[in-house]
Amino acid sequence: MDKIIALTRQQRETILQHLTANQVQALSEFTRYAMLSRFHTHHYLKQTDWEFQGMVIDPWYQRQHDHPGDNLYCDCGRRLKNQFILRSRTSGRQLFLGISHFQQHASIPQKVAREIQAGINEINLYMDSILLAYQSGYRFPKKKFQFVVDQQGFKNHEGTILYQRCNLFSRVDLPLHQRDYQDLQTIYYQLKQGVTHRLTKQEINQLRADIANDWRQIDQQITMFNYFLRQHGLFDQDLHRIKSNSINYALQRRKTRFFISDYKQLLVLTLTKARSQLAIKLRQLSFYVQICEEVSSAKILCEQAIQILLAHKTTSGHSHFYGIKEAKKFTEKLMINN
Structure with missing residues (x-):
């Protein structure tokens, strides 16, 4: 097993100070994605009234004196590095919490909160190893990655975390x-060596x-x-129009009008159709970036x-x-009202 070294807060901040803004954001997204994956895999909130809606990370949390973005806060007012968004299954109420207040505000068992914190700690250790590699002079293996891409080595593996992490880290020259x-x-x-791999049924699934x-x-x-958008005063009819426009934009220039509404529907589609639906969803997300990119309070979301x-x-x-x-x-x- 790989030897993992944990950095102190000061050691981590010292290395982060040498990273560019894009590198810090790429690391932040890696952390967020890993945490989202753990929530979906471990079903932390299954036995509670709450469902996990999302997670926001402040990549500049350590920089109290030269913070370039917007701060994140718990519903209690405490400044956060990791903000978890929960929604009540019964009332629809949403909470914006730090991990330490899961039990106090959402009555989530302490055992569950500890499991989530352990997951965060494990991901932080993983990130520390990347920072240490960067400090030691390692950078992204561009030649090997480009060779694999050119030889279509990631064909049928586009959904893997490895491929997505390579796409992020290759842009900003961070080591894997x-x-x-x-x-x-x-x-x-x-x-x-000229080895070609045919996907097994298990691998396709x-x-x-x-x-x-x-x-x-x-x-x-x-x-x-x-x-x-709703929290910042957008009327329901306007929001409905935006949602409708986002779908029309996502389907623009496509031969199909097929648009799934639940991720479980993907599990019964062919790989070709599943990939097509993912591409449509990504295009829908790009719609929201384009309409919110000039709204300052939406900066972190964008x-x-x-x-x-x-x-x-x-x-x-x-x-x-x-x-x-x-x-x-x-x-x-929203820009006028804010």
């Missing part, structure tokens, strides 16, 4: 974790599950955008969404689609 590097190297040497998990996390990000798009090799772009122009008129009201 040792285990990720070994996985990339394995694919690299297989391709060098896993890939379909990975795509469904990605779709669900993108859908949660869109839900957070809609909640933000940054997170952009990282998701980059992880899937997708860009938000700037479209002249009528629905985007119409939606921007609604969000301009």
